[in-house]
Amino acid sequence: MFMTEPTHIEQTRRLVTAIPGPKSVALGERRHRVVSAGAGTLAPVYMEQGSGAVLVDVDGNQFVDLGCGIGVTTIGHAHPAVRSASDRQLAKLSHTLFTVTPHVPYVELCERLAQIVPGDHQKKSILVNSGAEAVENAVKIARKFTGRQVILALEHAFHGRTSLTMSMTYRPWPEREGLGPLMADVRSVPSSYPYRDGHSGEEAALRTIDHIERHIGASSVAALFVEPIQGDGGVIIPASGYLRALAAFCRENGILFVADEIQAGIARTGAWYSIEHEGVIPDLVTTAKGLAGGLPLAAVTGRADVMDSVQPGGIGGTFGGNPAAAASALAVLDLIQEDRLLERASHVERLIREYTAGWVAKYEIVGEVRGRGAMFGIELVEPSTGRPAAGSLTAVISHCIENGVIALDSGTWDNVLRIMPSVLIEDALLKDALSVIEIAIEIANSTALADRRLEP
Numbered sequence: 001m002f003m004t005e006p007t008h009i010e011q012t013r014r015l016v017t018a019i020p021g022p023k024s025v026a027l028g029e030r031r032h033r034v035v036s037a038g039a040g041t042l043a044p045v046y047m048e049q050g051s052g053a054v055l056v057d058v059d060g061n062q063f064v065d066l067g068c069g070i071g072v073t074t075i076g077h078a079h080p081a082v083r084s085a086s087d088r089q090l091a092k093l094s095h096t097l098f099t100v101t102p103h104v105p106y107v108e109l110c111e112r113l114a115q116i117v118p119g120d121h122q123k124k125s126i127l128v129n130s131g132a133e134a135v136e137n138a139v140k141i142a143r144k145f146t147g148r149q150v151i152l153a154l155e156h157a158f159h160g161r162t163s164l165t166m167s168m169t170y171r172p173w174p175e176r177e178g179l180g181p182l183m184a185d186v187r188s189v190p191s192s193y194p195y196r197d198g199h200s201g202e203e204a205a206l207r208t209i210d211h212i213e214r215h216i217g218a219s220s221v222a223a224l225f226v227e228p229i230q231g232d233g234g235v236i237i238p239a240s241g242y243l244r245a246l247a248a249f250c251r252e253n254g255i256l257f258v259a260d261e262i263q264a265g266i267a268r269t270g271a272w273y274s275i276e277h278e279g280v281i282p283d284l285v286t287t288a289k290g291l292a293g294g295l296p297l298a299a300v301t302g303r304a305d306v307m308d309s310v311q312p313g314g315i316g317g318t319f320g321g322n323p324a325a326a327a328s329a330l331a332v333l334d335l336i337q338e339d340r341l342l343e344r345a346s347h348v349e350r351l352i353r354e355y356t357a358g359w360v361a362k363y364e365i366v367g368e369v370r371g372r373g374a375m376f377g378i379e380l381v382e383p384s385t386g387r388p389a390a391g392s393l394t395a396v397i398s399h400c401i402e403n404g405v406i407a408l409d410s411g412t413w414d415n416v417l418r419i420m421p422s423v424l425i426e427d428a429l430l431k432d433a434l435s436v437i438e439i440a441i442e443i444a445n446s447t448a449l450a451d452r453r454l455e456p
């Protein structure tokens with residue numbers, strides 16, 4: 001029998017060529033002939049292997065992955081538990097289409113989701129392929145259940161790139177411009193961004209609620225979508241109490257409260273779901289990125305009465321809940337439970353906090369370091385004005401990539417460095433990667449100060 005050798009890649013950063021290396025450069029040329037320009041890329045390095053927190057490119061350079069493909073490989077690349085679960089499942093049964101003939105992993109995963117999604121009410125799920133598809137389905141379900149049309153999303157939100165979900169995504173560029181028309185009856189409402197608005201949770205909630213009541217009308221609203229921690233928006237953690245106040249307002253007005261946990265869910269922040277930090281029980285929850293250890297899989301989970309309001313055939317799709325992806329997800333959830341990875345995410349949080357503790361005082365361009373678990377944002381600003389410093393972020397990310405660290409951009413103003421390592425990253429490797437980030441920030445800080453001196 002043919003068996004793939006497991007990749008045992010030493011958990012170290014090691015560069016053997018300039019970045020990008022010659023093979024990556026050559027692939028870049030091929031890519032530009034055949035891959036749509038619309039599929040943008042942060043780093044022009046083509047990856048060939050991954051193991052744990054390390055990615056190896058086609059030239060043999062080893063990178064520390066602090067991005068996890070945007071929070072997907074939370075348990076690391078090519079985790080043996082996920083590999084064996086998906087291999088075993090593929091050998092047994094690779095596809096049926098659940099709506100033709102159902103299969104076991106689908107049901108088992110929905111049972112598990114009913115356990116881990118917050119709340120002790122009866123919960124049901126539907127499995128789909130991507131985050132955007134989960135959000136789309138949550139919108140349809142909410143509209144059907146409430147008989148109302150209006151969907152609310154927060155400022156700085158990211159909910160996806162399909163026609164419907166890009167309408168819920170906050171930024172015009174690059175997510176929406178020229179790609180409309182936008183979906184009708186999707187409205188953006190003020191949010192809580194403590195670093196920039198200075199409001200308490202209560203004050204920010206009053207502002208959001210007033211906007212809904214004065215400009216939209218609560219009685220026409222089907223659902224409010226929130227990311228309990230806004231990922232692409234810049235790792236924004238709403239002020240404490242904000243989400244609780246919004247959830248109470250929703251309950252009083254027959255509006256469904258939907259937590260989009262696609263990025264922050266599944267152990268990422270030291271809890272199964274990031275909304276747990278706020279003690280709120282959502283009506284619906286969307287899950288995707290970290291769910292299946294790197295395979296495409298997403299879910300909508302929520303109150304049984306809400307989930308059952310759609311007619312059979314009204315939601316679903318050909319590949320949704322693919323048996324191998326669902327089996328991988330079950331392995332991921334087992335691993336999180338058995339190896340206590342929620343605690344492990346909190347350990348990563350402590351390490352990052354310790355390492356970055358003096359940065360705001362030490363570097364004028366660091367406005368704030370914020371995060372939970374293995375999800376952090378470092379907001380970069382202009383030294384004297386405090387305005388978002390997108391140029392500094394570009395410089396920091398380039399320096400990181402050239403020195404073997406993959407870190408992500410984020411923020412409505414493209415000025416928040418986003419760090420989302422695997423929760424299983426080794427301490428020494430994380431510290432090594434953070435030392436690279438610190439040097440990058442130090443250089444960008446000196447540049448920004450020099451620029452300021454040059455100003456007339």
Ligand SMILES: *Cc1c(COP(=O)(O)O)cnc(C)c1O
Pocket residue numbers: 129130131132133135158159160161227231232260261262263288289
């Ligand atoms: C990534 C993301 C989505 C979209 O997921 P895709 O799988 O890319 O379609 C939606 N919501 C949030 C919060 C996300 O981070």
